[in-house]
Amino acid sequence: MSEARPPLLIQGGMGVGVSGWRLARAVARTGQLGVVSGTALDVVLARRLQRGDPGGHLRRALAHFPAPEVAERVLSRYFVPGGAGDGLPYRPVPRLGLRSHRVRDELTVVANFAEVFLAKEGHEGPIGINYLEKIQMATPAAVYGAMLAGADYVLMGAGIPSEIPRLLDALAAHRPARISVAVAEADAEERHTVGIDPVALLGRTPRPLERPRLLAIVSSHVLAAYLARSPQTRPDGFVLESPVAGGHSAPPRGRMRLDAVGE
Structure with a gap:
């Protein structure tokens, strides 16, 4: 962890192509937590490469990927010189x-x-990456890629990230890891999972990674208490979303109450 104490300010993960590496790097250079959106980065990378990678930033980052042959396969598939x-x-x-x-x-x-590499480039400030728990099928591979680049924090909302602490522990040691996936109309006894085998994917075993801190984004004390009840589900901290936060806050609890303007 590059910073000695938790940041005072956490930049929001505001969605695809909005909370990008440039914004996160600018925030982190002030010593606060810069956050990139981790949603649909596979599509973002593929399209930017097909546009010719203006400025060469993505190719510069991929030159540092710990398995060069993997990065080369991605480049050969999607990069279009000149766009x-x-x-x-x-x-x-x-x-x-x-x-x-x-x-x-x-x-x-x-x-x-x-x-994450580009967000962390050229400074010592902290960088986090924001994921949506409900986009479960992308999570293991996405988190592992961010960890390979040295992400300091993982932030996760839009669901209950109870399996993410265990996922981070396993991926920091490059161990195979899986998480549960909710499948509509599946039998109660069925368990569907998705995972990643880091060593099989990279073709080698890199040095152990530093485990990022997990910040769970919650909108009720009930959810915070549920996650904090056990070391297996407990995050390293919480981001609290009040009703004015909008976004992916949980449905209201208790009796409906409206203010003077009907909200």
């Missing part, structure tokens, strides 16, 4: 799914690595 012509469709990325898919996992890991 694709106007009106041409983007090459699609593999869909999320429960079954292992090497091309998809490599792209997801590399994309999250690149975003």
Whole structure:
């Protein structure tokens, strides 16, 4: 962990292409927590490469990926020198799914690595990455890519991130890891999971990683108490979202109360 104490200010994870590496790096340079959005970074990376990677930033980041052959496969698949012509469709990325898919996992890991690497480049400030718990099928590969780049914090809301502490522990040691996936209309006794085997994906065992701190984004004391009840589910801290936060706050609890303007 690069900082000696928790930050006083946490920049919000405001969505795809908004909380990007430039904004997060600017915040982190002040000593506060800069946050990149981890949502759909596979699509973001693929499209930026097909636009020719203006400024060469993504290629600079991928040159530092710990498994060069993996980064090269991503570049050879998506990078278009000079950018694709106007009106041409983007090459699609593999869909999320429960079954292992090497091309998809490599792209997801590399994309999250690149975003965090660029956010951390050139300073010692803290960088976090924000994920949505409800986008479960991308989480193991995405988190691993961010950890390879040295993410200091993982922030997660839009759900109950009870399995993420265990995921971070396993990935810091490059151990295979899986998390549960909610499947509509599945039988109660069925458990569906998605995971990643870091060593199999990279083709090597890198040195152990520093485990990032987990900040769970919660909107009620009930959820905070539930997560804090056990070391297996307990995050390293909470981000509290009041009703004015909007976003992915939980449904209201208790009797409905309206103010003078009906809100």
